[in-house]
Amino acid sequence: MKIAVLPGDGVGHEIIPEAVKVLQAVAKGHFVLDLEYGHIGMSGVQAAGKPLPDETDALAKRADAILFGAIGGPEYEQWIRTNKVRSGLLQLRSNLGLNANLRPIKLFPELASVSTLKPQVIEGLDLLILRELSSDIYFGEPRGPVQNASGERESINTMRYTESQIRAIGHVAFKTARQRKSKVCSVDKANVLETMQLWRDVMTEVGAEYPDVELTHLYVDVAAMMLMRAPTRFDVIVTGNMFGDILSDEAAMLVGSLGMLPSASLAPDGRGLYEPIHGSAPDIAGKDIVNPCAMILSAAMMLRHSFNREQDAQRIEHAVRSVVGRGLRTADIMDTDSRLVGTKEMGDAIAAAIPT
Ligand code: IPM
Numbered sequence: 001m002k003i004a005v006l007p008g009d010g011v012g013h014e015i016i017p018e019a020v021k022v023l024q025a026v027a028k029g030h031f032v033l034d035l036e037y038g039h040i041g042m043s044g045v046q047a048a049g050k051p052l053p054d055e056t057d058a059l060a061k062r063a064d065a066i067l068f069g070a071i072g073g074p075e076y077e078q079w080i081r082t083n084k085v086r087s088g089l090l091q092l093r094s095n096l097g098l099n100a101n102l103r104p105i106k107l108f109p110e111l112a113s114v115s116t117l118k119p120q121v122i123e124g125l126d127l128l129i130l131r132e133l134s135s136d137i138y139f140g141e142p143r144g145p146v147q148n149a150s151g152e153r154e155s156i157n158t159m160r161y162t163e164s165q166i167r168a169i170g171h172v173a174f175k176t177a178r179q180r181k182s183k184v185c186s187v188d189k190a191n192v193l194e195t196m197q198l199w200r201d202v203m204t205e206v207g208a209e210y211p212d213v214e215l216t217h218l219y220v221d222v223a224a225m226m227l228m229r230a231p232t233r234f235d236v237i238v239t240g241n242m243f244g245d246i247l248s249d250e251a252a253m254l255v256g257s258l259g260m261l262p263s264a265s266l267a268p269d270g271r272g273l274y275e276p277i278h279g280s281a282p283d284i285a286g287k288d289i290v291n292p293c294a295m296i297l298s299a300a301m302m303l304r305h306s307f308n309r310e311q312d313a314q315r316i317e318h319a320v321r322s323v324v325g326r327g328l329r330t331a332d333i334m335d336t337d338s339r340l341v342g343t344k345e346m347g348d349a350i351a352a353a354i355p356t
Pocket residue numbers: 072087089245277279
């Protein structure tokens with residue numbers, strides 16, 4: 001298993017070692033990990049003068065899978081703006097053709113009391129946000145500042161989708177739903193945006209090829225409300241790049257913390273990048289307080305999707321659940337009778353909970 005490991009910036013440097021620790025515990029006696037590290041984000045700028053150094057790009061392309069920590073921070077954002085380049089993560093997503101971003105929102109019952117929602121609203125919660133990752137307003141051209149007759153500053157971005165891009169993510173949605181509860185809810189803004197009318201039309205066409213899967217449509221504003229009101233009604237939510245970004249942070253609150261949510265970004269050729277949904281959190285970086293669970297669960301997704309090792313993925317997921325169940329908690333998921341632990345202690349406990 002050749003894995004490109006890209007810690008990135010901020011808390012990325014703290015969560016990656018914990019995920020590696022857990023992977024090593026799972027691998028012991030079963031398989032061999034070949035890890036190769038690379039710089040990205042501000043660490044790429046510092047090491048090689050750009051957010052996605054050529055070496056890292058090449059490493060990512062030759063690896064079987066990529067474990068990605070997090071990038072960002074005020075210094076990085078400023079650098080990106082000044083140098084007018086795209087963030088290293090967006091370059092990587094685009095260079096590797098990662099179009100399907102799987103964001104499972106699954107509640108560990110042990111954490112129900114940590115959620116800001118009532119326990120009865122989230123009981124049994126297990127939904128998947130499938131975010132299209134390669135297009136939309138994130139990549140649409142034209143973009144940037146435009147000449148304005150009155151001299152006022154003006155800037156644009158373009159929401160764009162081609163039929164084939166929508167079709168591709170649509171097939172992933174319906175195929176994934178078949179392995180779950182066979183329900184797809186497509187989220188758009190077809191009442192206002194032409195791009196989203198195309199989205200709805202194509203989703204409906206693709207849906208017709210899967211008569212065994214239920215397809216419903218919601219406007220994004222209603223979907224945002226429904227996620228808070230009755231989240232357990234959802235199975236697979238398929239949506240565009242921008243709406244998926246927003247809805248997944250909202251959905252994180254259902255399970256207690258952004259620190260619990262992993263993700264997988266997959267390309268049609270099977271390539272995969274695995275990263276927590278949260279960012280580099282510069283405000284808490286370097287303090288041994290960040291929750292490593294999202295990163296560790298991302299490593300589990302890597303074993304599942306890139307290496308077809310479902311049982312090993314579940315060994316990791318069970319270990320996380322058992323440690324959280326025993327009341328070991330980082331600050332973000334702290335509860336009244338739990339014991340507060342740091343990032344490293346949490347990682348150690350999860351690695352130790354992996355059955356041999
Ligand atoms: C995410 C993040 C990224 C995004 C940022 C860091 C570019 O918010 O993966 O959800 O907007 O896609």
